[in-house]
Amino acid sequence: MAQDGVPAGSTDAADSTQEKSYGAAAGRWSGYVRELFTNPNGPPLGSVDPDKIEQAARGKLKDSPGAWGFLFGNAGSGSTFRANRDAFARWQIVPRMLRDVTQRNIEVTLFGTKYPSPLIVAPIGCQACFHPDAELATARAAGALGVPLVLSGAASRSLESVAAANGPHAPRWFQLYWPRNDAFTVSLLARAKASGYSALVVTVDTMAIGWRPADLDHTFLPFAHGVGIQVALSDPAFMAAQGRAPHGDAEVPAFPYDPARVRALYEAGDARTREMVELAAAWGRESVNGTFRTWEDVRFLRRNWEGPLIVKGILAPQDVEIAIDEGIDGVIVSNHGGRQIDGSISSLVALERIMKSQKVRGAQAGGQLTVLFDSGIRTGSDIFRALALGAQGILLGRPWAYGLTVAGQAGVEAVIKSILADFELTLGLAGHRTVADIQGKADEVLVRAE
Numbered sequence: 001m002a003q004d005g006v007p008a009g010s011t012d013a014a015d016s017t018q019e020k021s022y023g024a025a026a027g028r029w030s031g032y033v034r035e036l037f038t039n040p041n042g043p044p045l046g047s048v049d050p051d052k053i054e055q056a057a058r059g060k061l062k063d064s065p066g067a068w069g070f071l072f073g074n075a076g077s078g079s080t081f082r083a084n085r086d087a088f089a090r091w092q093i094v095p096r097m098l099r100d101v102t103q104r105n106i107e108v109t110l111f112g113t114k115y116p117s118p119l120i121v122a123p124i125g126c127q128a129c130f131h132p133d134a135e136l137a138t139a140r141a142a143g144a145l146g147v148p149l150v151l152s153g154a155a156s157r158s159l160e161s162v163a164a165a166n167g168p169h170a171p172r173w174f175q176l177y178w179p180r181n182d183a184f185t186v187s188l189l190a191r192a193k194a195s196g197y198s199a200l201v202v203t204v205d206t207m208a209i210g211w212r213p214a215d216l217d218h219t220f221l222p223f224a225h226g227v228g229i230q231v232a233l234s235d236p237a238f239m240a241a242q243g244r245a246p247h248g249d250a251e252v253p254a255f256p257y258d259p260a261r262v263r264a265l266y267e268a269g270d271a272r273t274r275e276m277v278e279l280a281a282a283w284g285r286e287s288v289n290g291t292f293r294t295w296e297d298v299r300f301l302r303r304n305w306e307g308p309l310i311v312k313g314i315l316a317p318q319d320v321e322i323a324i325d326e327g328i329d330g331v332i333v334s335n336h337g338g339r340q341i342d343g344s345i346s347s348l349v350a351l352e353r354i355m356k357s358q359k360v361r362g363a364q365a366g367g368q369l370t371v372l373f374d375s376g377i378r379t380g381s382d383i384f385r386a387l388a389l390g391a392q393g394i395l396l397g398r399p400w401a402y403g404l405t406v407a408g409q410a411g412v413e414a415v416i417k418s419i420l421a422d423f424e425l426t427l428g429l430a431g432h433r434t435v436a437d438i439q440g441k442a443d444e445v446l447v448r449a450e
């Protein structure tokens with residue numbers, strides 16, 4: 001069994017056939033194929049095709065067009081989102097044959113902890129918009145599979161109840177949307193530590209929400225109605241500043257979230273709704289409100305967080321080099337799935353450029369910096385390509401949220417099991433046994449399509 005965040009089992013692929021929890025048995029993920037072929041009812045989500053699961057999620061939210069627009073939508077014309085996907089298509093895998101890759105192991109070690117795969121569950125805010133079980137379903141799914149979960153700072157459940165749903169020994173990280181008030185920040189960090197979140201992810205590409213036509217067209221801003229601010233509502237420092245006691249999760253946002261209904265209640269003078277809108281406005285004065293932070297502010301976090309500190313939303317090599325100088329432990333190369341800047345560099349091209357930096361490569365090789373990646377990952381071969389181009393782990397974003405929307409916990413599990421089975425098979429079919437065989441080895445294992 002895993003203990004205190006340390007995975008059970010062996011570090012040796014050939015020897016890892018029986019452990020559970022963080023450590024994955026060889027072939028564990030591709031074993032899902034057998035499960036699918038022996039299930040007379042077919043795949044749990046009706047399909048394993050990411051596009052079909054996305055369509056199923058759209059169907060599920062057909063009466064909540066604002067929620068669908070929030071989940072699926074992007075900045076501006078959506079060009080960055082498309083660029084993310086197109087960038088993957090430009091790299092092709094060059095398989096090697098007649099190697100014994102029967103026993104495969106896709107475990108990785110990040111920040112000194114071994115995880116069963118390179119997959120990390122990306123922070124996605126406000127999950128109460130998508131499923132009544134919201135973050136708890138996602139946390140249960142991640143905990144059941146032993147994959148690390150990143151809880152969004154804009155969650156619709158508290159850090160504590162998500163930790164409980166995730167499980168006492170499950171790996172979890174906390175993503176911070178930076179409050180203006182230092183006492184609130186320090187309180188969040190203390191709660192994260194106390195609830196077993198081992199790493200802190202600070203998202204630096206969302207000091208304000210981008211220009212998102214879908215949200216603007218639907219007048220969809222759940223945070224303004226108190227949906228997605230439960231991390232704050234459960235915080236003693238934030239609530240004390242509002243002259244109130246912290247709310248637990250006894251009262252959670254209604255599902256489906258219906259902005260028109262909340263507006264009507266507000267107009268009718270409903271006291272509870274009015275209080276929530278007032279608290280939401282106070283949260284809005286704290287976070288994601290156009291107050292831009294600097295590296296100087298990151299130093300404050302560095303001083304107040306002992307564990308790994310990871311900066312999410314970096315795209316320029318120069319910024320990664322600064323992160324190294326600032327003693328940051330990890331970066332997540334990400335453009336937020338194309339939701340922040342229209343016409344931005346794709347995340348994969350950004351990764352390629354970043355990995356050309358001698359300083360970055362040296363820091364990565366020396367174990368000083370961990371490079372993670374997200375934006376656009378949809379298949380196992382996308383994971384393969386991101387790792388080959390230099391990432392040490394990847395964050396899966398919208399695909400699992402589509403699974404959540406369709407089927408709650410089971411949906412999140414199905415999506416993660418599918419993409420990891422796909423990745424493990426792709427790795428083997430390409431002639432490799434472990435992540436180390438391909439990580440940073442694009443020159444050997446990929447070719448750029450003409």
Ligand SMILES: Cc1cc2nc3c(=O)[nH]c(=O)nc-3n(C[C@H](O)[C@H](O)[C@H](O)COP(=O)(O)O)c2cc1C
Pocket residue numbers: 070071072122123124125126152153154175203312334335336337338339374375376377396397398399
């Ligand atoms: C609905 C939605 C909400 C998100 N909320 C957050 C968040 O609260 N914090 C954060 O750092 N990133 C957030 N992200 C960005 C994801 O963590 C991730 O970077 C992105 O989804 C990757 O792009 P992809 O889903 O297209 O692969 C959100 C993304 C979506 C789709």
